[in-house]
């Protein structure tokens with residue numbers, strides 16, 4: 001009798017106390033299907049993907065320590081990783097991202113970055129991974145569109161699809177990514193307009209959309225994103241004026257709008273804002289440079305070249321607290337260049353190709 005009770009107790013404790021020690025076969029099968037769609041000829045990163053326990057030393061795979069479900073896929077073709085350092089090569093991989101990745105429904109990180117040769121589309125089912133926080137596919141050849149329902153990923157903090165071949169529009173649902181901090185879509189072929197409800201992304205601090213084919217106006221609602229510190233819309237096809245409200249944003253430090261078709265005047269708020277890197281080069285901006293510089297104007301870079309600016313360089317520029325680099329070339333400016341100490345290091349080329357500027361560093365008036 002005593003022995004039987006002891007056996008019962010023993011078997012209960014065996015089933016309840018013994019922790020999960022290996023990844024579930026379904027996670028392992030999903031990873032093997034993911035691997036089968038890829039080809040990595042040089043480094044052999046998948047050589048470690050052997051054995052039944054995918055949580056045990058599979059390169060780039062991390063599991064939740066209690067549940068042993070796959071939590072992170074972290075595969076970078078350019079990194080400090082000893083495997084890459086030892087081979088003295090940067091990674092190269094072809095193939096595509098298998099939809100089987102979506103069976104790993106506890107995933108929190110997907111980094112498949114800088115492999116240069118991975119093509120195919122972003123599996124649309126990726127938006128059904130409810131715990132996803134980081135989705136980083138930078139530096140591949142991925143084509144097709146951003147999944148239209150990307151906004152379902154309400155825990156997503158990092159969305160990086162830069163340096164790929166994506167087409168189509170920015171989905172309207174993107175504005176539903178209420179945890180998003182870092183958005184990088186640079187160097188793709190994305191077109192369409194910026195969703196007007198973009199201002200809902202209250203956690204966003206970097207929005208990098210440079211070198212795409214995005215057109216239409218810069219939505220005023222961008223200025224509601226009060227944590228935004230870096231906005232790069234350069235090398236697109238934006239038209240219309242620069243919203244003056246952008247100059248009132250409390251932490252915006254970098255504003256790159258160069259290489260668009262923006263028109264209208266420079267909002268005076270930009271000259272007295274927190275912005276310290278301002279590039280408005282190669283647009284169709286007209287009117288005078290606002291004469292509102294003051295002690296709050298601190299510019300590491302202010303590039304207004306290749307526009308249609310007229311009038312003179314405002315006298316107030318001498319009261320700016322700092323200007324590291326300025327380029328006013330290729331405009332229609334005229335008159336005497338103000339004598340300002342921080343202009344001493346600026347080359348003549350920054351003032352050339354205007355209508356009639358004169359004075360140091362150009363010829364005397």
Ligand SMILES: *[C@@H]1O[C@H](CO)[C@@H](O)[C@H](O)[C@H]1NC(C)=O
Nearest residue numbers: 082084085086087088089090
């Ligand atoms: C790694 O490659 C660089 C450039 O190709 C070369 O200069 C260097 O000697 C190589 N190092 C090793 C350990 O092979």
Ligand SMILES: *[C@@H]1O[C@H](CO)[C@@H](O)[C@H](O)[C@H]1NC(C)=O
Nearest residue numbers: 149151152172173174175176
């Ligand atoms: C954004 O989320 C709300 C609330 O969940 C939903 O009603 C709406 O349809 C979503 N918008 C888009 C464009 O997906």
Ligand SMILES: *[C@@H]1O[C@H](CO)[C@@H](O)[C@H](O)[C@H]1NC(C)=O
Nearest residue numbers: 234258259279281282301303
């Ligand atoms: C500003 O943008 C233009 C056009 O894209 C670029 O050529 C230039 O180097 C940028 N200026 C600075 C100072 O980075």
